[in-house]
Amino acid sequence: MSKYDNTVKRLHHFDGIALLLIRLYLAPVMIQAGWNKASSFSGIVDWFGNEDYGLGLPFPFVLALLATAAELVGGIFLLFGLLTRLVSIPLLVTMLVAMVTVHGKNGWLAISDPSSWLADGTILLNERIMDAPEKLAAAKSLLQTHGNYDWLTSSGNMVVLNNGIEFAATYFVMLLVLLIYGGGKYVSADYFLTRNR
Known part of the structure; x- marks a missing residue:
């Protein structure tokens, strides 16, 4: 052996x-x-x-x-x-x-990332992902002007939630293993x- x-x-x-x-x-x-x-x-x-x-x-x-x-x-x-x-x-x-x-209905990605190959229509495209950078830039601008931006982002970067199936599908696979x-x-x-x- x-x-x-x-x-x-x-x-x-x-x-x-x-x-x-x-x-x-x-x-x-x-x-x-x-x-x-x-x-x-x-x-x-x-x-x-x-x-x-x-x-x-x-x-x-x-x-x-x-x-x-x-x-x-x-x-x-x-x-x-x-x-x-x-x-x-x-x-x-x-x-x-x-x-x-x-x-x-929201596609694959849990968090909007238009640079991901998963956002290009390969897997369950949610076209609203493509608007995420503009929405994020607008939110940052508003918060920098009218809010406490440093405090709000001290725990991490702001993201646009896409709410796709990514997490639920991952949990499904893990539960299937169990x-x-x-x-x-x-x-x-x-x-x-x-x-x-």
Whole structure:
């Protein structure tokens, strides 16, 4: 057996680390999204159901409740690696619905970047991205003239949010990995609950 084969054989003890890192990345994202929905639940129900300024979804109360529970409870379970495969399913559905109903019309990019090859029509063009530099320049000019620009930008550069499917699609892929592989060997509650079976 070669050194390479021996190394690969030993690496199986670390199989769970990548899954742990995915869980630790996703958990706060999902918990925060669920908490935000729970904190303003009536507004979320209204936005889910309203056809004029919202999503126009049927059964808005039920769908808002399911999305809130999936993200809040699912995020907590992901944190501990508890029922990882099971909680990944409603979270996958939530991300898919978000991509189709909220983000899809905005193309791929989450943040407007007209210099990106993803903004040139290659993947789900949102033509408003091309206006982002002018909008950003106008906002900077207004803030430099009438606002405390240095304070407002002390935490980072200003950007124009495009709200494309980029983040939801990334979370979808990560959740799909967790659905297939589970919470991770040695690093999840699932592992310790099922290892004796």
